[in-house]
Amino acid sequence: MEPAEVLPIVSLLSIVTVEFGGHALLRFITTDRDKLGELRERFFRAGHAHAGVLLMLTLVYFLYLPRARYSDGLEWTFGAILLAGVLAQSGGFFVHLGIGQVGARSAGTTLTRVGALLIAVALIALSAGLIHEL
Template identity: 75%
Template structure:
């Protein structure tokens, strides 16, 4: 049985819609790069070294991990998973991207230098979700070989 999302009259598979979400999310990373550049070039002191460091980390992780997700989603159909498992694996991956990078931004908002915060916890959870998604894909690819 195929699990798909209805958009208009067309049924879309997870590996058709999840890459669109990742690509659209890259636009937010581009906006973040613009905002970071503005902070660095016009109001460097306002942001401060601590916040700038976490802004850069969140921004960089978001961009790199979204690009990773596009490669992941190209390989996902080769694992031979059901559509439901593809939705789950792809969703876990994208949730991991959001949590890992978003945790840096959360920490810059609520955290303090040298101390843990809800942001560092979210970042760690994101890393765990990414690992689960990547191992799931690797196992599927090995099984399909």
């Protein structure tokens, strides 16, 4: 199977988990708001929003990836880097939600930064491939 056929399916199925997260967020906000607290609510919202938006980005990315005319191996690599970056960036917010403190760094904030770098690598790789094909 081609990477551009499989990877979008992974993204679409991941969006289902974001929908479940939205349901959980609404439940927390409407019933358990005091238990969640302001810091955790902010990071829950940020993680959820980043996951949704970035997964939509992956769908566009996978439409353009074949146009860069990379080998299947590179397409799998760049697609995996992008998906790992999305999981790391949005997941970092949830890690910080669990272990972070106000005004302090945590493993979650580091994970979020690593995710951003992975996303940047994948986007630059796609851009380079598309420029090369002009």
